[in-house]
Amino acid sequence: MLRDCSILIRDGKIEQVEKTLEVRADREIDGSGKIVLPGLINTHTHLSMVLLRGYADDMVLQDWLAKKVWPVEMRLTPEGCYQGALLGSAEMIMSGTTTFIDMYFHEEEVARAVKESGLRAFLSYGIIDLFDEAKAKAEQAKTRKLFDYIRGLGIPRVQFAVGPHAPYTCSADTLVWAKEFAEQNHVIDHIHIAETRKEQADCQKQHGARVVEYLANVGALSNRMLAAHCVWLTKGEVSTLAKAGVAVAHCPVSNMKLASGGVAPLPEMFDAGMAVGLGTDGAASNNSLDMFDTMKTCALLHKAHRWDPTILNAQRTLDLATIGGARALRIHNDVGSIEVGKKADLIMLDTRLPNLNPIHGPETVVSDIVYSASSVNVDTTIVDGEVLMTNRRLSSINLEETVENATRTALDMVSG
Numbered sequence: 316m317l318r319d320c321s322i323l324i325r326d327g328k329i330e331q332v333e334k335t336l337e338v339r340a341d342r343e344i345d346g347s348g349k350i351v352l353p354g355l356i357n358t359h360t361h362l363s364m365v366l367l368r369g370y371a372d373d374m375v376l377q378d379w380l381a382k383k384v385w386p387v388e389m390r391l392t393p394e395g396c397y398q399g400a401l402l403g404s405a406e407m408i409m410s411g412t413t414t415f416i417d418m419y420f421h422e423e424e425v426a427r428a429v430k431e432s433g434l435r436a437f438l439s440y441g442i443i444d445l446f447d448e449a450k451a452k453a454e455q456a457k458t459r460k461l462f463d464y465i466r467g468l469g470i471p472r473v474q475f476a477v478g479p480h481a482p483y484t485c486s487a488d489t490l491v492w493a494k495e496f497a498e499q500n501h502v503i504d505h506i507h508i509a510e511t512r513k514e515q516a517d518c519q520k521q522h523g524a525r526v527v528e529y530l531a532n533v534g535a536l537s538n539r540m541l542a543a544h545c546v547w548l549t550k551g552e553v554s555t556l557a558k559a560g561v562a563v564a565h566c567p568v569s570n571m572k573l574a575s576g577g578v579a580p581l582p583e584m585f586d587a588g589m590a591v592g593l594g595t596d597g598a599a600s601n602n603s604l605d606m607f608d609t610m611k612t613c614a615l616l617h618k619a620h621r622w623d624p625t626i627l628n629a630q631r632t633l634d635l636a637t638i639g640g641a642r643a644l645r646i647h648n649d650v651g652s653i654e655v656g657k658k659a660d661l662i663m664l665d666t667r668l669p670n671l672n673p674i675h676g677p678e679t680v681v682s683d684i685v686y687s688a689s690s691v692n693v694d695t696t697i698v699d700g701e702v703l704m705t706n707r708r709l710s711s712i713n714l715e716e717t718v719e720n721a722t723r724t725a726l727d728m729v730s731g
């Protein structure tokens with residue numbers, strides 16, 4: 316940690332981090348009373364699901380999906396997806412997230428929102444073939460179309476990811492196709508794995524193997540895979556995933572809210588050397604996209620679960636939301652820390668609010684960030700050197716209009 320420093324940004328990159336800068340910049344942002352952090356990285360979400368925020372809470376996962384989420388999603392239009400994605404983008408910028416990876420439908424419209432908002436994103440279309448060969452072909456075609464579309468945008472901060480939804484909604488052929496597509500095109504293979512105990516039990520019944528064993532058997536694992544949840548894993552499965560180079564998106568708030576039971580074995584994942592990031596999951600199962608909330612919950616969950624307050628300290632938790640997420644997305648050479656040569660994805664926290672006082676000294680700052688700070692402290696958000704928010708005023712999104720449009724869309728959608 317550095318104190319009383321200045322950061323020079325040029326051409327979207329961090330050019331200098333010095334006590335005193337020799338040059339003057341075209342635009343200067345006063346950092347007194349502020350903490351500068353690398354922008355937070357959300358390694359698993361379904362952005363447009365902000366439209367379903369608070370719509371159906373306190374339900375069992377399968378009922379929640381089948382009775383509430385899926386029927387409403389049938390009515391989701393491309394324009395609705397865009398409105399939701401813009402609302403989600405505003406929420407992320409205002410809570411300090413600068414990079415996220417998404418999985419949903421109408422991702423071209425999510426790309427439109429991301430393009431406007433200025434965020435860094437990986438966008439995947441959620442492939443669900445339900446073990447039907449014709450549907451699998453159609454889903455692959457939609458994936459290719461999104462890949463071409465995003466490549467055609469030519470915006471480096473908007474990237475494509477392939478998104479087979481889960482081993483229980485995709486055939487082995489599709490899972491292997493996704494893996495090969497990811498390898499051929501050097502993109503992330505974004506999937507949900509082992510979210511619930513039921514998933515493990517069903518896999519055992521259907522395939523005679525646990526989920527990770529099954530994925531290894533069919534040849535779907537690779538070092539391009541980013542697996543969300545990974546709650547119900549044995550030590551052996553952690554080891555298999557680690558050996559294959561799979562990264563994990565840990566979503567503690569969603570897992571707790573949906574009562575997935577069990578707790579993702581984070582210490583074992585660390586011991587196995589896995590890349591682990593934090594995710595909020597969709598706002599329908601969180602209910603926010605706030606990574607400060609997710610960081611604190613993550614640390615508390617593991618402490619409570621292992622009866623050990625030292626199991627996940629503040630620094631390690633902050634790392635999960637920054638450099639850990641960057642590793643999980645394989646962009647740690649570009650973002651995730653404040654280093655000369657990296658992209659200028661930075662946030663500033665205002666320490667003058669009550670919840671961040673007193674700060675007892677440099678040694679407590681990281682604890683203050685993880686346990687006391689919240690999104691209200693995020694004062695400035697910068698991506699690629701572009702200032703997306705300063706003094707809590709958004710520059711790329713019209714907040715009032717966005718809230719109004721998204722709310723109208725959401726209410727229309729649920730009323731059918």
Ligand SMILES: [Zn+2]
Binds near residue numbers: 359
């Ligand atoms: Zn998810």
